[in-house]
Amino acid sequence: MRVAILGCTGSIGSQALDVCRQHTDKVQVVALTAHSNTHQLVANAREFGATRVVVTDEAHCNDPVLSELPDGCALFFGSDALADLPHLEDIDIVLVAVVGAVGLEASYATLKAGKRLALANKEPLVAAGDLLMPLAAPGQLIPVDSEHSAIYQCSMVGEPREVHLIWLTCSGGPFFGCSHDELARVGKQDALAHPNWNMGAKISIDSATLMNKGLERIEAMHLFDADLDQIQIVIQRESKIHSMVEYADGSVMAHMGTSDMRIPIQFAFSYPERWSTPAPRIDYRELGKLTFDAPDVEAFPSLRLADFAGRVGGTMPCVLNAANEVAVEAFLQEACSFNDIPRVVETCMEAHDRMEVSSLEQLHEVDAWARSRAAQVLASLA
Structure with a gap:
């Protein structure tokens, strides 16, 4: 399996490389991109023998460290180069792990090229789900968000017409239980301190405002062809249930596991197979409890705004x-x-x-x- 990792120096990209490191017999890293961290990009290219790299921030095109790229590794610059990678014949899977709307062109190009899109960037579907989903053949777009990966896997046991409800789980972030007035006094470091997940700064702030969950709800609407009323958010503080699908007969399929993004990343690479786990396992005898709560829309108005945007x-x-x-x-x-x-x-x-x-x-x-x-x-x- 030949892989391109877009955003290889970020949180998701680094964990994706760890998956590749553990399964060198199954995955070949062909192409890597980074925005500005050229030192780590070069180190990754040398370790994995990448044949193509892209630096999207052209202010770093003359970084001296780029001269240390491995022999035969082609170097490209600018965000437009991201959209060119999926068309290369020696790439089978493109992991889009760049932050924000910059991943839209690359996601579109990947689907148009008929390659598998492992989508860790939710913004392309939020902004352009109407354009992207008609391009995706069955099994071509595999979500990497832990919640959407969970829903995808839980949906494999039934038919779409049999789904009654999608329960989109949410940790509640670092400010669970706080009022809107209390949130007026929180600072950057408070918001970056996510209780369960290791994520980049932007996603950590989105998790603190719960905008992340609002965006995920819109994303799920497109991914699973569901209306918003079929997608309900439930606070699951322990982050051990990653989402659930409730069927018409009352059966509920829940995806459980450790809070480790390498698991959904690996599933996007291995689908429809399952490889040996890259993460520690849970002894469920020691878990203690699982709790469930409703989100506070008054304290976290981002949920209301995302709901409105999704409906409009x-x-x-x-x-x-x-x-x-x-x-x-x-x-x-x-x-x-x-x-x-x-x-x-x-x-x-x-x-x-x-x-x-x-x-x-x-x-x-x-x-x-x-x-x-x-x-x-x-x-x-x-």
Whole structure:
């Protein structure tokens, strides 16, 4: 299995390489990309013998370390090069693990090229599910999010028409139980401290605001051809149940396991087979308890905004996603408060005139508008 890993120096990409490291007899790493961490990119290329690498931040095109790439390894620059990789004949699977909307073109190109898309970036489906899903043949798009991988696997035991409800699990993040007023006082380091998962900064903040779960709900709507009322969020603090599918007869299939992203990454590579686990196993006799709660929509308004965007559809989810990315980055730079994140998103959504999705070019324009508008809103808050 020949793999391209887009975003190989991030959290998901690094864990994907660990899966490849443990299964060298099954996986060959052909291509790697990074945004700016050229030192780690070169180290990864040398370890795995990659034949192609891409640096998307062209400000790093002259980094001296790039001269240490292995012999025969071709080097490319710019985000456009991401979309070129899936068309190469010696690539079977493309793992899209880049952060944000930049993965949209690569995801589209992968499906158009007929390659398997292991999708760890939820934004392409949130913004462009209407364009991507019609391109995906059965078994071609395998989700890497732990929750969507769980739903995918639980759905394998029944027919789509037999599904009554999808239970999308949520850890509750670091601020479970906090009120909206209490959240006004939290800082960046508080929000980055996820209780169960090892993730990058942007996804950690999304998990703290619960926007991550709102985006995942829209993603699940596209992946599993379900309406939003069929997808309910349930807080599962221990993060040992990764999601559940409830069938018409009352049977519930739950996907359980340790909180380790290498498991869904590996499943996306190995499907329809299962390889030996890359993670420690759980002794369920020692687990103690599993708890369930409902999310607090008043304290976490991002859930309400994502619900609205999912129901309205069209270009509104693209605005939701783009404005959120800008607001989260501002929070990480300590340029706005935690509660300002959903305020910025809501203001942008209120200013947007929804359109039907027609093309990638249209979505790029909407994305750019939303980012510009979000920057204006942030400036007004300063």
